Amino acid sequence: MSLRKSHELHQRRFGRNLGVGLTLAAFIVIIFGLTIVKVSGSDFGMSTEEVQN
Amino acid sequence: MTDASINASTLAAQSRAYEAGFGDYFALLKPRVMSLVVFTALVGLLAAPVPVHPFVGFCAILFIAIGGGASGALNMWWDADIDKVMKRTKGRPIPSGKVEPGEAMALGLALSGLSVIMLGLATNWFAGAFLAFTIFFYVVIYTMWLKRLTPQNIVIGGAAGAFPPVIGWVAATGSMTLEPWLMFALTFMWTPPHFWALALFMRSDYDDAGVPMLTVTHGRRATRTHILVYTALLAVLAVGTAFSGIGGPIYLTVAVILNALFLRGAWAIARRTEDDAEADNFQVERSFFKLSLLYLFLHFGAILAEALLKPYGFGGWS
Numbered sequence: 317m318s319l320r321k322s323h324e325l326h327q328r329r330f331g332r333n334l335g336v337g338l339t340l341a342a343f344i345v346i347i348f349g350l351t352i353v354k355v356s357g358s359d360f361g362m363s364t365e366e367v368q369n
Numbered sequence: 370m371t372d373a374s375i376n377a378s379t380l381a382a383q384s385r386a387y388e389a390g391f392g393d394y395f396a397l398l399k400p401r402v403m404s405l406v407v408f409t410a411l412v413g414l415l416a417a418p419v420p421v422h423p424f425v426g427f428c429a430i431l432f433i434a435i436g437g438g439a440s441g442a443l444n445m446w447w448d449a450d451i452d453k454v455m456k457r458t459k460g461r462p463i464p465s466g467k468v469e470p471g472e473a474m475a476l477g478l479a480l481s482g483l484s485v486i487m488l489g490l491a492t493n494w495f496a497g498a499f500l501a502f503t504i505f506f507y508v509v510i511y512t513m514w515l516k517r518l519t520p521q522n523i524v525i526g527g528a529a530g531a532f533p534p535v536i537g538w539v540a541a542t543g544s545m546t547l548e549p550w551l552m553f554a555l556t557f558m559w560t561p562p563h564f565w566a567l568a569l570f571m572r573s574d575y576d577d578a579g580v581p582m583l584t585v586t587h588g589r590r591a592t593r594t595h596i597l598v599y600t601a602l603l604a605v606l607a608v609g610t611a612f613s614g615i616g617g618p619i620y621l622t623v624a625v626i627l628n629a630l631f632l633r634g635a636w637a638i639a640r641r642t643e644d645d646a647e648a649d650n651f652q653v654e655r656s657f658f659k660l661s662l663l664y665l666f667l668h669f670g671a672i673l674a675e676a677l678l679k680p681y682g683f684g685g686w687s
Contacts, residue, residue: 328388335391346428350491353424 393467397445397476398438405665406437406533409556412669413537413549416615416676421492421541428491429540433533436484436500440507440529442477446470447512451578457571477508492540499539503532517579520586527560528553534669548615555610555668558603562596562635563661569593569638570651570658593639596657600635604628607668617685619678620671627664634660 326333410433414426421429445452445463453464462468481504489497507529516522531553538549568575568584569592575582583592607628611621634657641653678684 331390331392332388332394335395346431349424350428353422357422 387467389462389467389472393462394472394476396462397442397468397473398435398480399441399445400438402441402530403434403438405530407434408666409552409669410434410533410537412673412676413534413552414541415537416534416548416552416672417538417541418614419542425491426541429488429496429537432484432488432491433500433536433540435480436488436504437533439477439480439484440504442473442480443504443508444512446473446477447508448516449473451517451580454578455574457574488536488540493543495543496536496540499532499536503529503536506532517581520581520583522581523561523564523583524557527557527564530560531556546614548613551606551610551613551615552669552672554606555603556665558599558606559661559665561599562603562631563658563665565592565596565599566638566654566658566661569646569654589643593641597635597639600631604632612686614685615672615675617675619674619684620668623667623671627667630660631657631664 407430411430414421414429445461448458449463449470452458452461458464463470463473481501485497485501485504488500507526511522511526511529515525519525534552534556535545535549538552539545565583568582569589572584572589576585583595587595607624608621610616611624634653637653638657646654675684
């Protein structure tokens with residue numbers, strides 16, 4: 317039996333799985349974006365300086 | 370019957386059963402209520418006197434909306450028994466059999482935790498805690514405790530719906546002043562006349578479900594009077610807000626016009642008898658309900674306009 321053979325369940329749940337996949341991808345983008353904003357913000361710079369001092 | 374035949378028949382039954390799609394789970398979040406949450410929270414965030422990074426602002430609104438959606442899912446889980454009785458709600462995912470009650474509860478709890486933690490991380494923990502309190506207030510205080518206990522349920526539910534602009538403001542500033550509470554009060558006072566007008570022309574719904582709506586417990590005459598009293602108090606509050614830090618000439622103009630129209634509608638509702646209402650199929654009540662939607666949208670729109678024009682020297686009184 318081929319590993320690629322998809323079950324009927326896969327077709328039935330394609331929409332749901334696609335939605336969950338896209339939601340998770342969007343969540344990753346949000347976490348990445350927030351990290352960039354926080355790291356480049358002045359708050360993070362100050363706390364880094366405090367740690368260095 | 371052999372195991373094989375039982376399995377075969379179970380599988381056949383499962384394949385015939387409705388498979389919930391992504392949209393069914395999304396419907397648990399009450400997208401229409403979420404749109405109001407997004408708009409009012411956005412106004413709260415932008416009206417605050419502290420600038421927010423656009424991406425942080427976007428995330429704040431998103432997580433407030435997800436928190437609102439989560440409380441909607443928990444509300445649908447708890448209220449599934451009355452939702453299947455009411456015409457307005459029997460098409461919802463749980464009463465229509467598309468989603469299992471346990472799934473709705475799990476989704477609601479998971480999204481509640483996620484939204485609170487993410488809002489706290491994206492903005493500040495005061496805002497996160499406020500969102501957590503809002504979810505608790507809507508789900509536990511309103512849905513589980515008071516909704517089926519008191520005819521003032523709409524007033525209490527209105528408080529839960531009024532928190533988003535305060536959360537938006539706190540997300541931006543990390544502190545609290547009078548202005549976000551004026552926005553809170555605007556939505557809080559607006560909710561009862563808005564819903565009682567709906568209850569007047571969707572009357573069998575609440576009666577059938579046994580929810581102690583004011584129309585059921587105190588009668589329709591008392592409900593009409595309540596609408597007028599709340600609308601009068603709302604008008605004073607709405608026009609008075611024009612002279613606060615979030616008000617200005619644009620807001621004042623909008624508030625005066627809309628409150629005059631709203632008062633006129635409430636007065637017409639209070640004066641009508643049931644026979645009058647039956648004769649024209651609740652035309653006045655339906656118009657009042659439609660106006661109420663525009664009322665809130667335009668008031669918050671005016672607050673937003675004042676905030677956006679401020680940097681150019683136009684917004685506010687200065």
